[in-house]
Amino acid sequence: MQQSKGYVIVFTLILTVVCGGLLAGVAEGLKPTIKSEEKLDKRYQVMSAVLGQTKVNEIASNEGKARVGEMFDESISGFVVGVNGETIEEGVKAAESVNPRSTFKAKKDKDKKYPVFEYKEGGKVTAYVLPLYGLGLWDEIWGYVALAPDMKTIKGITFGHKGETPGLGARITDADVQARFVGKKLYEGAAVVEVQKGEGSNYDGKPLQVDGLSGASMTMNGVNNMIQAYFKNYEPFFNKKS
Amino acid sequence: MSTETLEQEKVAQIAEPAEPLFSAKRKRYVTDPLDDDNPVTVQVLGICSALAVTSQMAPTMVMAIAVTVVVVFSNVIISLLRNLIPSSIRIIAQLGIVATIVAVVDLVLKAYMFDVSKSLSVFVGLIITNCIVMGRLEAFAMGNKPWDSALDGLGSGLGYSWVILAIAFFRELFGSGKLFGFTIIPESAYTAGYENFGIMVTPVGAFMVVGIIIWLQRTRNGYVEEH
Numbered sequence: 001m002q003q004s005k006g007y008v009i010v011f012t013l014i015l016t017v018v019c020g021g022l023l024a025g026v027a028e029g030l031k032p033t034i035k036s037e038e039k040l041d042k043r044y045q046v047m048s049a050v051l052g053q054t055k056v057n058e059i060a061s062n063e064g065k066a067r068v069g070e071m072f073d074e075s076i077s078g079f080v081v082g083v084n085g086e087t088i089e090e091g092v093k094a095a096e097s098v099n100p101r102s103t104f105k106a107k108k109d110k111d112k113k114y115p116v117f118e119y120k121e122g123g124k125v126t127a128y129v130l131p132l133y134g135l136g137l138w139d140e141i142w143g144y145v146a147l148a149p150d151m152k153t154i155k156g157i158t159f160g161h162k163g164e165t166p167g168l169g170a171r172i173t174d175a176d177v178q179a180r181f182v183g184k185k186l187y188e189g190a191a192v193v194e195v196q197k198g199e200g201s202n203y204d205g206k207p208l209q210v211d212g213l214s215g216a217s218m219t220m221n222g223v224n225n226m227i228q229a230y231f232k233n234y235e236p237f238f239n240k241k242s
Numbered sequence: 243m244s245t246e247t248l249e250q251e252k253v254a255q256i257a258e259p260a261e262p263l264f265s266a267k268r269k270r271y272v273t274d275p276l277d278d279d280n281p282v283t284v285q286v287l288g289i290c291s292a293l294a295v296t297s298q299m300a301p302t303m304v305m306a307i308a309v310t311v312v313v314v315f316s317n318v319i320i321s322l323l324r325n326l327i328p329s330s331i332r333i334i335a336q337l338g339i340v341a342t343i344v345a346v347v348d349l350v351l352k353a354y355m356f357d358v359s360k361s362l363s364v365f366v367g368l369i370i371t372n373c374i375v376m377g378r379l380e381a382f383a384m385g386n387k388p389w390d391s392a393l394d395g396l397g398s399g400l401g402y403s404w405v406i407l408a409i410a411f412f413r414e415l416f417g418s419g420k421l422f423g424f425t426i427i428p429e430s431a432y433t434a435g436y437e438n439f440g441i442m443v444t445p446v447g448a449f450m451v452v453g454i455i456i457w458l459q460r461t462r463n464g465y466v467e468e469h
Contacts, residue, residue, distance in 0.1 A: 033353040
């Protein structure tokens with residue numbers, strides 16, 4: 001049947017208000033849970049960079065994911081550095097609250113914040129964890145790299161991605177792929193560690209070369225660019241430290 | 243393309259008031275889409291997500307449940323509103339309701355199954371454009387009572403689910419030697435020279451599996467494309 005124009009308009013209005021109201025209510029109601037999940041996920045990634053994904057997954061499946069969050073509280077401290085490597089904010093809370101995406105998009109130097117997490121074992125800092133953020137083939141990619149106290153040797157690395165191809169670029173989240181970076185040097189002079197083309201070559205004894213992923217060259221270009229860019233971002237800080 | 247076939251589809255007769263809850267006809271609403279009228283293999287709808295999310299069993303399972311929930315609820319809601327929705331704006335009204343339900347599902351996954359929602363990423367949002375959902379609303383819920391629509395939605399959801407789970411089974415088993423993340427193919431097979439089929443983890447592998455399923459099913463049922 002054909003309804004009048006007035007009916008159509010009123011129906012549309014009511015539908016919009018009901019759907020919009022419902023959505024806003026659910027989003028508002030679930031917001032605290034989602035926020036805490038996102039925070040825990042970040043901590044999970046930082047801990048994975050230090051201890052390795054396999055070990056952290058094991059802890060999470062044995063003692064619950066919340067335990068990983070507690071471990072973060074127990075062992076991680078942090079601060080935030082600015083573009084010139086100077087400390088601009090103290091405390092792990094400040095470091096946690098920095099969103100690498102906003103820094104990536106920031107135009108002004110004062111908006112660029114680079115968090116540094118320190119992993120302490122027995123009161124001594126045994127690893128520094130830095131975030132990474134960049135663009136893969138299809139969408140954003142990110143990660144955390146854990147460096148030994150010499151600020152050069154990679155102790156561990158984790159990657160995440162939003163939409164890389166499953167089975168190809170998405171393999172950057174696999175533990176065995178991330179393990180390929182362990183023991184490499186983040187940089188040597190001006191040269192930065194780089195994932196090579198092709199897969200299956202042996203790069204032992206070549207601290208700046210990492211075995212690549214076949215079929216995922218574009219994603220790996222993104223990873224290389226991301227690491228290069230973040231090395232540049234933190235370079236003033238590295239220079240200050242050493 | 244796919245919507246044309248749906249429009250031609252005969253809309254079932256409105257049920258008698260005294261009909262039992264699970265009459266033979268109503269059972270067929272659930273069982274038909276499982277086989278003879280399967281949304282994926284016969285109607286060839288929802289192929290995009292069937293290819294995209296099926297590389298592993300676990301996210302596929304969640305996707306199957308999410309689609310089933312969305313199609314049942316949207317079918318019921320549209321069926322309740324079927325006499326109120328103005329025909330001139332029915333498609334956008336359906337879309338609005340589906341989009342709301344999907345957004346709620348997405349939020350719930352984010353809050354209570356964060357890791358799963360991370361691995362499904364954009365595909366949850368894409369349920370909105372899954373032709374199965376819109377197809378059932380337009381072809382069935384707009385002309386039938388809520389209970390029939392719920393059963394019809396359940397049937398289509400389950401029909402979609404078993405196909406994508408079957409695809410995921412073969413893709414994960416042959417693509418990475420695992421099922422639900424647990425290693426199935428033993429290390430000894432790999433040392434003996436067995437290798438994972440790399441093609442299975444790509445969407446191309448899904449195309450091949452869905453093709454084989456369609457072939458087997460049509461051979462068994464003697465289904466022939468009408469010209």
